[in-house]
Amino acid sequence: MSVAELSLDLVYAAMAVYALAMLCSFVELALGRPVPAAAAAPVPAQAAARRAAPAEGDLLTKERPPAAPAVPPAGPAPDSARWGRIAVSFTVVAALLHLAALVSRGIAATRAPWGNMYEFAVAGSFAAVAVFLVALRRWPIRLAGAVVVPFVLLVLGLAVTVLYTEPEELVPSLQSYWLVIHVAAAIVATGGFTLGAVLSAAHWWRTRTGDEKRLAGIAVPPAQRLDTWAYRVHVFTFPVWTFAVMAGAIWAENAWGRYWGWDPKETWALITWIVYAGYLHARATTGWRGWKSDAIALVGYAALMFNFIGVNVWLGGIHSGYAQV
Amino acid sequence: MTTGAATDSAGAPAPPPSAPPEAALGAVGWLRWGWRTLTSMRTALLLLLLLAVVAVPGSVLPQRSSAPDEVATWIEEHGRLGELVDRLGGFNVYSSPWFAAVYLLLFTSLVGCVIPRTRVHWKALRSRPPATPRRLERLPVHRSFVVDGPPEQVLGAAREQLRGFRVEAYPQSLAAERGYAKESANLLFHVALLLLLVTVAVGQLVGYTANKVVVEGGSFVNAAGQYDSVRSGARFDGDSLPPFKVTLDRLDVRYEQDGPRIGEPRRFDANVTWSHEAGTGSASVAPNHPLEIDGTKVFLTGNGYAPVFRVTDSTGTVVYEGPQPFLPRDTNMTSLGAVKAPSAAGGGLAFSGFFLPTATVDDVLGPISTYPDLVEPKVFLNAYRGAEDGRAAGSVFTLDTEGLDRVEVDGQPWLAQLAVGESATLPDGQGTIELLDVIRFANFQVSDTTGNGPTLAAAVLALVGLMGSLLLRRRRVWVRATPGDDGRTVVEVAGLGKGDADGLVAEVERVTDGLRTSPGTLDTHRTIEQERQ
Numbered sequence: 071m072s073v074a075e076l077s078l079d080l081v082y083a084a085m086a087v088y089a090l091a092m093l094c095s096f097v098e099l100a101l102g103r104p105v106p107a108a109a110a111a112p113v114p115a116q117a118a119a120r121r122a123a124p125a126e127g128d129l130l131t132k133e134r135p136p137a138a139p140a141v142p143p144a145g146p147a148p149d150s151a152r153w154g155r156i157a158v159s160f161t162v163v164a165a166l167l168h169l170a171a172l173v174s175r176g177i178a179a180t181r182a183p184w185g186n187m188y189e190f191a192v193a194g195s196f197a198a199v200a201v202f203l204v205a206l207r208r209w210p211i212r213l214a215g216a217v218v219v220p221f222v223l224l225v226l227g228l229a230v231t232v233l234y235t236e237p238e239e240l241v242p243s244l245q246s247y248w249l250v251i252h253v254a255a256a257i258v259a260t261g262g263f264t265l266g267a268v269l270s271a272a273h274w275w276r277t278r279t280g281d282e283k284r285l286a287g288i289a290v291p292p293a294q295r296l297d298t299w300a301y302r303v304h305v306f307t308f309p310v311w312t313f314a315v316m317a318g319a320i321w322a323e324n325a326w327g328r329y330w331g332w333d334p335k336e337t338w339a340l341i342t343w344i345v346y347a348g349y350l351h352a353r354a355t356t357g358w359r360g361w362k363s364d365a366i367a368l369v370g371y372a373a374l375m376f377n378f379i380g381v382n383v384w385l386g387g388i389h390s391g392y393a394q395v
Numbered sequence: 396m397t398t399g400a401a402t403d404s405a406g407a408p409a410p411p412p413s414a415p416p417e418a419a420l421g422a423v424g425w426l427r428w429g430w431r432t433l434t435s436m437r438t439a440l441l442l443l444l445l446l447a448v449v450a451v452p453g454s455v456l457p458q459r460s461s462a463p464d465e466v467a468t469w470i471e472e473h474g475r476l477g478e479l480v481d482r483l484g485g486f487n488v489y490s491s492p493w494f495a496a497v498y499l500l501l502f503t504s505l506v507g508c509v510i511p512r513t514r515v516h517w518k519a520l521r522s523r524p525p526a527t528p529r530r531l532e533r534l535p536v537h538r539s540f541v542v543d544g545p546p547e548q549v550l551g552a553a554r555e556q557l558r559g560f561r562v563e564a565y566p567q568s569l570a571a572e573r574g575y576a577k578e579s580a581n582l583l584f585h586v587a588l589l590l591l592l593v594t595v596a597v598g599q600l601v602g603y604t605a606n607k608v609v610v611e612g613g614s615f616v617n618a619a620g621q622y623d624s625v626r627s628g629a630r631f632d633g634d635s636l637p638p639f640k641v642t643l644d645r646l647d648v649r650y651e652q653d654g655p656r657i658g659e660p661r662r663f664d665a666n667v668t669w670s671h672e673a674g675t676g677s678a679s680v681a682p683n684h685p686l687e688i689d690g691t692k693v694f695l696t697g698n699g700y701a702p703v704f705r706v707t708d709s710t711g712t713v714v715y716e717g718p719q720p721f722l723p724r725d726t727n728m729t730s731l732g733a734v735k736a737p738s739a740a741g742g743g744l745a746f747s748g749f750f751l752p753t754a755t756v757d758d759v760l761g762p763i764s765t766y767p768d769l770v771e772p773k774v775f776l777n778a779y780r781g782a783e784d785g786r787a788a789g790s791v792f793t794l795d796t797e798g799l800d801r802v803e804v805d806g807q808p809w810l811a812q813l814a815v816g817e818s819a820t821l822p823d824g825q826g827t828i829e830l831l832d833v834i835r836f837a838n839f840q841v842s843d844t845t846g847n848g849p850t851l852a853a854a855v856l857a858l859v860g861l862m863g864s865l866l867l868r869r870r871r872v873w874v875r876a877t878p879g880d881d882g883r884t885v886v887e888v889a890g891l892g893k894g895d896a897d898g899l900v901a902e903v904e905r906v907t908d909g910l911r912t913s914p915g916t917l918d919t920h921r922t923i924e925q926e927r928q
Contacts, residue, residue: 235655235656236654236655236656238651238654238656238659239651239661241659241660241661242660242661242662242663242681242682242683243682243683245682245683246683248683305865305866308861308865309858309861309862309865309866312857312858312861313858316854316855316858319854320851321683323844323847324683324685325682325683325694326694326696326840327604327685327692327694327696327840327841327842328604328842329847329850330595331460331461332453332454332458332460332461332488332489333461334454337450337451337453337454338454340450341447341450341451341454344443344444344446344447344450345444345447347443348440348443348444348447350865351436351439351440351443352440354436355436355437355440356436356437357437358437358440366444373447381454385454385455
């Protein structure tokens with residue numbers, strides 16, 4: 071078996087384990103039921119939670135209703151939570167397989183494994199899971215996995231069926247160390263924006279339903295915390311995307327003699343940047359914080375996805391026409 | 396212009412009111428209202444989103460600057476709609492007035508926002524941290540406890556804990572603030588964006604980009620008149636180009652030879668020698684590896700084949716001999732071109748047709764190229780008479796056949812199909828054409844890089860400012876120590892985050908823990924912790 075075949079098998083293995091993780095998440099959602107009112111003794115639970123995790127940024131502002139529990143009440147955990155934890159374990163195992171697939175692909179191609187759409191899809195979806203798992207170490211956002219994992223599974227499914235190509239030597243216009251820098255930044259940003267979009271959507275849902283509403287009986291973090299997390303993920307990711315666009319411009323100067331040419335890929339990278347800049351501004355503008363800023367973040371994510379898929383498929387341009395050189 | 400985190404729960408300058416003024420205010424009032432509306436955060440945000448929207452059509456419609464042929468085809472195919480789109484600037488989106496209007500308004504709004512904020516920030520930088528609020532328990536994070544040490548000792552220890560803060564002493568309390576650099580970075584980011592706009596514009600004005608097709612063995616000189624095409628800014632000075640000469644010795648090309656990606660390019664390597672008043676040298680120019688001479692970069696942006704022909708006229712005189720670049724039309728290098736011999740006896744001769752590096756005759760498609768490298772090279776040519784002015788009319792790469800007579804045999808167009816070394820004779824002894832050889836040509840793009848340094852510097856400043864503005868945290872911490880009824884000292888620590896209050900609790904707890912464990916203030920046993928939120 072060649073290294074390239076090994077890499078593909080690892081992708082299939084990762085997909086199988088992601089599927090198990092997804093099923094466990096769904097079982098968690100299906101089993102989830104409201105916690106009996108007696109278990110939700112808010113005041114002591116709140117104090118206990120604060121003492122347990124003081125560094126977590128448990129910021130309680132005046133606007134916040136004082137009775138809202140910041141974390142699920144202590145006491146016997148609902149059955150469903152166990153399934154959620156199993157889902158996370160499966161996700162970790164799948165992510166390791168996914169990483170191994172990426173590394174072995176790089177070995178097979180003897181270069182950075184993100185030289186075509188297949189490889190970008192595998193690397194970008196790995197980044198999404200990695201960002202989710204890193205964020206999960208700090209914040210109780212396990213339910214976000216129920217969205218991130220199926221999405222990653224979908225992307226990998228498309229990658230192995232529609233996008234798959236054998237590892238090949240790159241066309242001359244891609245033979246540059248800027249490929250490593252520029253595309254790696256784009257991949258990390260794609261992972262970050264994916265989690266950001268999930269958290270922004272969750273915040274939107276939360277502001278519509280109110281903090282007491284449970285999702286299939288499972289406690290969801292209150293709106294204010296979801297907003298803070300979504301903002302922080304975007305704050306981490308936005309400079310990465312800025313860097314990716316700038317590195318791309320430097321590469322374009324070195325490859326084509328102009329740092330900016332309004333090529334569709336460049337244009338949509340800028341559109342994505344502008345929309346996310348709009349999100350950051352909206353969060354600081356009276357009357358725009360809330361569902362409007364969430365909507366802008368989701369539009370930004372749509373632009374990002376369009377740049378990856380739509381531009382390659384429909385708009386072409388020099389980024390896809392490189393074979394003409 | 397704030398980047399996200401700059402919301403201020405503790406009352407920054409209030410957003411300017413955007414309600415229209417009373418009519419009685421007159422023209423000045425309206426101007427002021429207009430300026431305030433333009434520079435308001437809401438307007439800036441809407442302009443930002445509008446900029447994203449107006450950038451879209453340029454990515455969907457073909458643009459004159461990059462694909463003039465596609466624009467012509469688009470207009471032709473869409474008739475009146477095409478003309479309408481053209482009149483609206485749809486094919487020159489990024490230089491259209493409406494696109495410029497949006498970004499200029501946005502940048503004006505930005506200026507109107509940066510100036511007052513710089514003033515406010517300048518004052519903040521030189522001011523003392525604000526006096527300790529009377530009721531610290533009202534702040535977002537607040538801790539209160541009792542220690543044995545006297546108040547002065549507690550405040551002394553608090554100074555230790557507040558290293559890195561700007562600390563101001565008030566009676567019985569300390570006010571501390573840090574993270575001023577966050578707003579400095581925010582302003583830097585926005586100023587750098589303005590700078591970026593300026594450097595890009597200046598670079599466009601003074602710069603140039605030129606193209607030249609060079610066959611193996613040929614050369615070009617860096618002079619405006621020498622190029623096939625030059626695109627330059629309004630302030631471009633064609634006389635001040637650095638003088639150098641580049642000769643293409645050999646172009647090495649390699650394609651994928653089998654597998655599903657057969658024919659995909661793997662290597663283009665133009666071996667050149669260059670000479671400049673500062674010296675001479677040889678170099679290899681490849682995609683991603685431009686040659687830089689005296690601040691000018693030479694890029695390899697294209698390649699193709701130049702069949703070498705010899706044309707003799709009816710008198711046996713050689714009227715053309717040399718390579719003629721044929722321009723590739725597809726990935727298998729099917730190439731179109733023309734050979735013009737205006738001095739041929741009997742009113743000039745011209746040939747037009749295509750070159751196939753790997754010629755195969757397909758039953759349906761006719762002769763096509765199936766691989767981009769030279770495996771079975773062939774030219775297919777028609778001949779024309781009456782091209783005395785053939786070289787003047789149009790480019791050297793195409794033949795405008797209008798007004799020319801096609802050479803025919805028995806009513807059918809005369810067609811020559813030549814492999815290397817073969818020749819064909821025109822009917823009635825009008826002359827012969829011979830394919831002597833096939834060499835390669837390279838398309839070089841020469842670009843001025845003088846504007847790139849400042850643009851890169853502005854972009855780097857913007858990135859640094861952005862990271863500082865998003866990642867630094869501005870916060871205030873107050874410590875108050877007052878004597879309690881039992882002779883011990885009541886200590887209060889409170890914090891306020893400006894904007895993103897991430898880590899504020901941790902910060903306050905760090906100070907609290909430091910005070911409680913510091914020698915001198917050490918609270919022996921009876922710590923009372925009150926948590927009031």
